[in-house]
Amino acid sequence: MTEEYLMMRNNINMLGRFLGETIQEAQGDDILELIENIRVLSRNSRSGDDKARAALLDTLSTISADNIIPVARAFSQFLNLTNVAEQYQTMSRSHEDKVSAERSTAALFARLKEQHVSQEEIIKTVQKLLIEIVLTAHPTEVTRRSLMHKQVEINKCLAQLDHTDLTAEEQKNIEYKLLRLIAEAWHTNEIRTNRPTPLEEAKWGFAVIENSLWEGLPAFIRKLNDAAVEHLNYALPVDLTPVRFSSWMGGDRDGNPFVTAKITREALQLARWKAADLFLTDIQELCDELSMTQCTAEFREKYGDHLEPYRVVVKDLRSKLKNTLDYYNDILAGRIPPFKQDEIISEDQQLWQPLYDCYQSLTACGMRIIANGLLLDTLRRVRCFGVTLLRLDIRQESTRHSDAIGEITRYIGLGDYSQWTEDDKQAFLIRELSSRRPLIPHNWTPSEHTREILDTCKVIAKQPEGVISCYIISMARTASDVLAVHLLLKEAGISYHLPVVPLFETLDDLDASKEVMTQLFNVGWYRGVIKNRQMIMIGYSDSAKDAGMMAASWAQYRAQDALVKLCEQTGIELTLFHGRGGTVGRGGAPAHAALLSQPPRSLKNGLRVTEQGEMIRFKLGLPAIAAESLDLYASAILEANLLPPPEPKASWCRVMDELAVASCEIYRNVVRGDKDFVPYFRSATPEQELAKLPLGSRPAKRNPNGGVESLRAIPWIFAWMQNRLMLPAWLGAGASIRQAMESGKAAVIEEMCNHWPFFNTRIGMLEMVFSKTDSWLSEYYDQRLVKKELWYLGESLRKQLSEDIATVLRLSGKGDQLMSDLPWVAESIALRNVYTDPLNLLQVELLRRLRADPEHPNPDIEQALMITITGIAAGMRNTG
Incomplete structure (x- = not known):
């Protein structure tokens, strides 16, 4: 086991212990004992104990109606806590050292210098850098804003516990806060009872900015600047805008009748209200900070002769931002605001210019260290977020x-x-x-x-x-x-x-x-x-x-x-x-x-x-994670432009053409060609139930009366992820490669794998998918939910899956172990399986009970089903 994995396991064990204490107090000893018994059976089942597996199946297929929700919630909550611990581990000091040695912008700059790329060319490319992240709603993302905030706080506690110089009292206080946060999460309903509106989805996007990106964005630019100063002797201009954020929440009306012109207008107004709210917090702090008396003659001439000149400027901004909040409160409530246009902040320049004037004056007066603190962070937020936020x-x-x-x-x-x-x-x-x-x-x-x-x-x-x-x-x-x-x-x-x-x-x-x-x-x-x-x-x-x-x-x-x-x-x-x-x-x-x-x-x-x-949460949901994700994006973009990948050889393109034709034919022969495929898909996955659950503002289908062809891509993939067959992510790919290798193309394919990033990345992606598939679980869904005459289809697909895994392992030269070159990922998947298995098995039982009497659905069973769906999504991570 790697040292990082052991550290993460320790954190997960601690969080699991606190969750257990919470469940014991809330639900009683019997429920806790049942949950612990299921966990141990699941762990032993994964280790190859057939008796444990049989006992696990029996326990979950006969579970009483009273115990369904607490058991589902326990394993789902545990996977969410595992995600927090894993997120923390990826940004902990030990992990950060490894990342910075490999893929960060600092490491890239050092490598570019070694390869004699001209400094002028690097700086020119940095000046053109633009990462535009477009936040979109997700029909399967149901994590509520209140729970997102608790997860951020849990992460902060883990960071505090990472210090070795804590007193016993300090450690006890942090652990008590963790226990309290976990209890708060347990006693918060994690599932919406009603389908979210597009405006609620937009507010979810604003919460990501408030809880994470507001801090993460300037942290990333500081990181980029430090790397540029160290390796290029170049400081980033204050007005550089390497990152922008856009959103589809409130604007994406494709197939969503609930996104109307009125909704779009309100989403824009809400975003301006939120931007004013966030900038007001920054400006309040600057009012406290900028107590200096010295300024340049130009600044005094522009803003007047005052004892504390900077405070006068930022207090004026504070007043206008308060007016802006009141203005949009009135607009959103349908009232006519009493403010004139020059009394509110409606353009970026109204914030930027006074703050930039403060920055230049402070710098000119020998106070660069003050200028480069919160004031610089705020200026960068103005450039990247602006008064429209998104x-x-x-x-x-x-x-x-x-x-x-x-x-x-x-x-x-x-x-x-x-x-x-x-x-x-x-x-x-x-x-x-x-x-x-x-x-x-x-x-x-x-x-x-x-x-x-x-x-x-x-x-x-x-x-x-x-x-x-x-x-x-x-x-x-x-x-x-x-x-x-x-x-x-x-x-x-x-x-x-x-x-x-x-x-x-x-x-x-x-x-x-x-x-x-x-x-x-x-x-x-x-x-x-x-x-x-x-x-x-x-x-x-x-x-x-x-x-x-x-x-x-x-x-x-x-x-x-x-x-x-x-x-x-x-x-x-x-x-x-x-x-x-x-x-x-x-x-x-x-x-x-x-x-x-x-x-x-x-x-x-x-x-x-x-x-x-959920990918927004995993990649951008915490400030340090967001800063690291943006740094990885920046490093990859700069590398792609300064050290571009090779043009593929003509022989590679010919083989890819063949693979594309063959894989498409294999895929379509199953998905479109088998008359039993649609009924099999609808039985073997929770696709039909997904459409009924309040998981997003957008309907699951473009055409409610259509078949698979009218199903949106996200629920199509999400449904297959739930039963662990992951069909859309691999069907046709491995089989086409095997056909080509058997027809004499093996040497070219191996060359593509070793020298062409496009092809190599596809093989790596397949390997990741295969490591998350599970044939025994998929078979269990079939046996319990699918008519016997359709079982042949599942058996055929699982046989194909097994052959494809062997093909990819042969190609990557890793023997019989998927992800063997990434033990961190393999260990993480193995750890999660112990907790996702019970959710999968419980989901099968819930689907069986719901389908037995579709006219009279039990609300508790529907609620528990939703919890298993989101819990499995948390366990699988990259689900949609």
Whole structure:
């Protein structure tokens, strides 16, 4: 066992002991004894004790209705505490030393110097660095804000206990606080009883900023600055903005009828209220700090002659921020605020300029150490968050726009736009975009759907430039899809250019993306309006659901590579926006490895990437974790730009083409070709129950009457993760590799594995997925929940899984042990299995009982099922 693992085990044992004391007091000795018995049986079952496994199955299949919820909660809570302990371990001092030696920006700068990369080139690349994290809601993320806060506090306690110089009294006090926090979490209902609204999801995003990113962001920039000073003798400019945050919460209306124009407007107002609240806390502290009397003549001339000149400036800001809070309180309550525009803070510059003037004056007067404290942190927050806190993305599905324009053209007698050819659509759109007259008549009453589209465009048009970051078109297929949104925004009266971003998702759309963008770039009006800048979003979820992981990965790579080269040829600056999820089936991978496996030059204009639900908590949920995650992102982006990965050999591309075709065929033959697949999927996983549970504001399906093809990618993958088969993340990949190796391509594939980051990362991702699959659990779901005549499908898939694991182990040369080169990860998975196994087995029993009488669901069983779903998600970590 590694030293780090032992330290983490000690913390987990302590947290588990405190949880046990809490349960004993709350539920009594009998429940605690039952839970402990289940835990011991689970541990022994995992060690290969068949009698223990039989006893575990018997205990959980006959559990009484009264004991279901406390048992489910105990194991779920324990996994959440395990996550906190593991998060703490990844940022503890011993771990940090190892990370800094390998993947940090400091380590990268040292390596670049060794490889004689010019200092000027490194500094130029640092100045262009941009990490844009887009926070998105998640249908499976249900951790409440109050519990997030408790987890942050537990983490702080673990950090305090890590000091070796504590007195016995100090240690006792910290442990007592830990016990109290765990008790508070136990007595807090961890599951929402009602489906969250989009505004509640937005507030969840604000809580992540308040609890973590507000501290984590300046901590990261300080880290980056220290590394640049040490290795490059270069201090970052105060106004450098290497990180920005955007959000889909309150803006993503694709398939979510609850996100309306009104909701979007409220989300923007709430974000401004929260930004004022957070900046007010900073300014209050600066009022206490900035008691200095000396300032420059320029500062005195600008702000007046005062004994404590800086305090006068920040107190004025404090007054305006208080007014801003009151202003948005009134707006949100539907009242007319009494404030004039110059009495509130409505633009970044109103905060930035006075604070920057303070910074420059303090620095000029020999007080740099004071200037570089909280004042510098606040300035950096102004640059990265601004008075809007987050920029908002708008997302809508492409046919909603063409339907709206079709309704307009029918009304004014031009025929049905949605039935026209692509050439006719483009000609019409370009003509209307170039026209000075309005298209939409004033006295017209549109249908409800079209009104909503137009109202959304009006909300966007009323925002100052920069508040809305972009308008994303999901399922974008043609150039007219992009031009249609530009026309609708023009009709709403927008006065500036808003980036309109096509999202290419399915296999066919990814393959056609270069042709679609070529058509757009050939439109004179379009080239003029975009000013040679284009953002394009690459969809990972739907492409993987459409074609399987291997074919989708290669389609994404090919599309990005083609788009990078197209934009270089046409002189357009391209930003690729990656719609990744946490799981491999949705493009997930360790951030550093994933970025270094991108096509060459694809990160030239920075990174824009979605982070979702539980992955936000795991990667950004604590200040120190957030700072480290941002540092890893920065290091990978800088490395990809300064030490770009190799262009793949032609022989590698040919093999990848073959793998993509073969894997897609294998995947689709199962998912689309087997008539029993849909009934098997619906029986063997909790997919049907997921749709009924209040796990997110968005419906689980785009079309409520459709089959698997209409299911959203997240619940599709999430359902398979619950029964531990993880099907979407591996089906077709290993089998296609084995076929290619057996047909004489083994040497090329081994070469790809050793020398091509793209392929090597895919193999590493497969290995991670395989380490989290579990055939005996998947088989147990089948035996208890699936009709016997469908068992053949599960048996076939598990046989395929076993063969694929053998293929990947052979390729990676690791014998018979998955993750053998990452013992930390392997140990973590093994530790979690002891606690996720009971949740899986309990979930099977709950599903069996619910399905036995679907007309009269027991609320306690539904509640317990939800707890098992979220507990397994916590145990699996990168779930969606």
